[in-house]
Every structure is written in structure tokens, then in C-alpha cells.
Amino acid sequence: MNWDDTTDETAADRLVGASADREDQAVEAALRPKDLDEFIGQEKVREQLDLVLRAARARGATADHVLLSGAPGLGKTTLSMIIAAEMGAPIRITSGPAIQHAGDLAAILSSLQEGEVFFLDEIHRMSRPAEEMLYMAMEDFRVDVIVGKGPGATAIPLELPPFTLVGATTRAGLLPPPLRDRFGFTAHMEFYEPAELQRVIHRSAHLLDVEIGAEGAAEIAGRSRGTPRIANRLLRRVRDYAQVKADGIITREIAAAALKVYEVDARGLDRLDRGVLEALLKLFGGGPVGLSTLAVAVGEERETVEEVAEPFLVREGLLARTPRGRVATPAAWAHLGLTPPQRTMGGNGQGDLFGA
Numbered sequence: 257m258n259w260d261d262t263t264d265e266t267a268a269d270r271l272v273g274a275s276a277d278r279e280d281q282a283v284e285a286a287l288r289p290k291d292l293d294e295f296i297g298q299e300k301v302r303e304q305l306d307l308v309l310r311a312a313r314a315r316g317a318t319a320d321h322v323l324l325s326g327a328p329g330l331g332k333t334t335l336s337m338i339i340a341a342e343m344g345a346p347i348r349i350t351s352g353p354a355i356q357h358a359g360d361l362a363a364i365l366s367s368l369q370e371g372e373v374f375f376l377d378e379i380h381r382m383s384r385p386a387e388e389m390l391y392m393a394m395e396d397f398r399v400d401v402i403v404g405k406g407p408g409a410t411a412i413p414l415e416l417p418p419f420t421l422v423g424a425t426t427r428a429g430l431l432p433p434p435l436r437d438r439f440g441f442t443a444h445m446e447f448y449e450p451a452e453l454q455r456v457i458h459r460s461a462h463l464l465d466v467e468i469g470a471e472g473a474a475e476i477a478g479r480s481r482g483t484p485r486i487a488n489r490l491l492r493r494v495r496d497y498a499q500v501k502a503d504g505i506i507t508r509e510i511a512a513a514a515l516k517v518y519e520v521d522a523r524g525l526d527r528l529d530r531g532v533l534e535a536l537l538k539l540f541g542g543g544p545v546g547l548s549t550l551a552v553a554v555g556e557e558r559e560t561v562e563e564v565a566e567p568f569l570v571r572e573g574l575l576a577r578t579p580r581g582r583v584a585t586p587a588a589w590a591h592l593g594l595t596p597p598q599r600t601m602g603g604n605g606q607g608d609l610f611g612a
């Protein structure tokens with residue numbers, strides 16, 4: 257599944273998009289948990305990582321390489337910083353797309369200090385030659401620097417100090433197995449439960465000096481798509497509303513009213529998601545309908561519907577992708593408050609678009 261939801265403008269501007277926009281980047285630094293104890297949820301990952309790091313510390317050794325996989329906004333960058341903090345090590349941050357040539361990678365690797373955490377975000381987007389250099393660096397703490405070109409080129413081996421590579425990816429399936437296998441520990445980040453997001457919201461509200469009740473936090477949490485980044489962003493928009501329209505205190509009513517203004521519904525669907533669902537139900541009787549037809553009906557690009565709207569609708573069990581086209585589930589009808597048409601028994605499975 258594609259979690260990169262920045263395929264076009266519709267995606268980039270979304271209040272419920274999971275990628276960080278410029279405002280997010282500015283405030284996120286202030287909201288990031290600093291150690292494992294402060295990190296909310298992801299119990300399994302936290303427990304396993306705690307063991308890995310404790311053991312390394314006890315041995316006085318550099319921690320094993322760690323791969324963090326999961327959708328955007330679930331805390332991968334945050335965890336990489338926590339790993340460095342817990343190890344008392346400095347951290348170097350870069351990303352796959354920033355490494356064009358193997359030489360770029362060699363330059364970074366050869367300047368690492370002993371025990372340093374090297375955070376490589378979007379590791380699945382690194383170039384192939386760089387990837388191959390990384391294999392050797394991860395396994396033998398060594399790189400071959402190629403000097404010269406053509407038949408006269410020679411490889412000069414360069415020893416590296418031991419370091420911890422922390423790779424992050426939204427698409428673990430895209431990593432070549434030899435790369436995946438070189439990580440000592442892989443953490444799969446899951447979407448968060450509403451109760452966990454509620455804690456994230458309380459914590460952020462405290463840091464932002466915003467007053468919020470338990471019900472207000474629950475209201476925002478339920479619309480945050482299991483994603484802390486979205487929870488924090490919705491919190492900031494609700495805070496604005498509370499300041500302008502009320503006394504600044506976030507109650508359940510204020511949160512609901514604010515998110516109605518921003519068109520984020522009770523399940524976290526925004527205008528685009530609802531548009532897709534509504535077209536599927538009202539124009540095509542719940543489907544099956546082809547992706548292209550559906551996209552034309554909502555006036556969006558195919559890719560936008562497929563990559564931006566659908567993943568969440570599928571995850572929420574509102575829409576199914578079948579070989580014959582997109583189909584709405586009973587939950588979709590219920591969510592939009594509509595009654596599904598009666599299906600003809602043993603028919604062509606098309607249903608009766610115009611009712612029985």
C-alpha cells in the first residue's frame with residue numbers, strides 16, 4: 257500500500273494528510289518525546305527496543321542497526337532521536353533521496369564518530385550503488401572508495417568506526433532482502449488506538465499551554481486516523497477555533513464544532529474521502545465501479561483517488577477494491593446515513609442501481 261500521500265496539491269494541503277507540512281515541521285520539534293518512557297503507545301516496539309538498547313549499553317557496545325517501518329506520522333523520526341538520546345550518542349540525519357551518488361554516502365559514513373546514530377529516512381529511495389556500499393558498511397564497518405575511472409580505477413578500503421544505522425521506511429516491502437537482512441532489529445509501527453492518541457493530545461496540549469478536557473481530547477483523537485502527527489495538527493486547529501469562538505478551553509462541543517468547520521468528520525474523513533464515498537454510493541449504488549469512472553465522477557485524478565483517498569477508506573473498512581471494481585461496504589452506507597439498495601438475488605452482482 258502506498259502511504260506517500262503527497263502525490264499532488266489536493267494531498268499536500270490536507271488537514272488529515274499524514275505527511276509533515278511546513279508548520280508541522282516547525283512545531284514538531286517541540287512536541288517530540290525525548291526518551292522511551294515519554295513515547296506513547298507502540299508497547300511491543302518500545303519493549304523490544306528498550307531491551308536492544310539496554311543490552312548494548314550494558315556491553316558498552318554500539319547498538320545493532322534498527323529498521324523502523326510504518327506509515328507517515330507514526331513516530332519514526334522521533335524514535336530515531338530517542339535511540340540516540342538513550343545511547344547518549346550524537347545523531348546524523350539524512351534521507352535516501354538526498355543521497356544521489358555512492359560518494360555522498362561515503363563522505364557521510366567516513367565522517368561518523370564511534371557509536372554515532374546515522375538516521376537514514378526514506379531508505380527505500382536510495383540509489384542502487386549507494387545501497388550496495390551501505391551493505392558493506394553495515395556488516396563490516398568498511399567502505400571501498402573508488403579512485404579513478406575505467407580500467408585504471410582502484411578500490412581503496414576505508415575502515416569505519418562502529419555506528420548504528422537507523423533506517424526508516426514507509427514501504428518496507430520495497431527494501432531489497434539483502435538490505436532488510438542486515439538490520440539486527442526491525443520495528444513495525446502500528447496505527448495508534450484512540451486512547452493512545454488521547455494521551456498524545458493531552459501531552460501536546462500541556463506543552464502548548466492549551467486547556468483541554470478528556471472529552472475534547474477524545475473527540476479529536478477519534479478523528480485523527482490513528483496518527484499522532486494528525487492528532488497534533490487537529491489539536492492546533494481546534495485551539496485556534498477555541499480561542500476565537502470561545503474562551504480557549506477545548507471541550508467536546510468546541511472540538512466537534514471546530515472540526516466541522518474544517519470538514520473533518522467523526523471518523524476522520526475529509527471532503528475528498530467523503531466525495532469518493534458519496535459518489536460510489538449515490539451514483540453507482542455502491543459499486544462495483546471502475547477506478548477511472550469513479551475518479552471522473554468526483555472530478556479528481558485517478559492517482560488522487562487511488563493513492564490519497566482510498567488507502568484510508570480501505571483501512572476503515574468502508575471501501576473494498578475487487579477485481580471487478582470498487583465496492584462500498586455496509587459500513588459505508590451506515591457512515592453516510594444512507595440505505596443500500598436491494599440487491600437482485602443471483603443476478604449479475606451489479607445490484608439494482610435504481611432501487612427495487
Ligand SMILES: Nc1ncnc2c1ncn2[C@@H]1O[C@H](COP(=O)(O)OP(=O)(O)O)[C@@H](O)[C@H]1O
Pocket residue numbers: 283284285287288289294295296297298327328329330331332333334335456484485488
Ligand atoms: N508515540 C508518540 N508519542 C507522542 N508523540 C508522538 C508519538 N509518535 C509521534 N509523535 C508525534 O507525532 C509527530 C510526528 O512524528 P514523527 O516521528 O515525525 O513521524 P514519522 O517520522 O514516522 O513521520 C511528532 O511531532 C511527534 O511528536
Ligand SMILES: [Mg+2]
Pocket residue numbers: 332333334377
Ligand atoms: Mg519522519
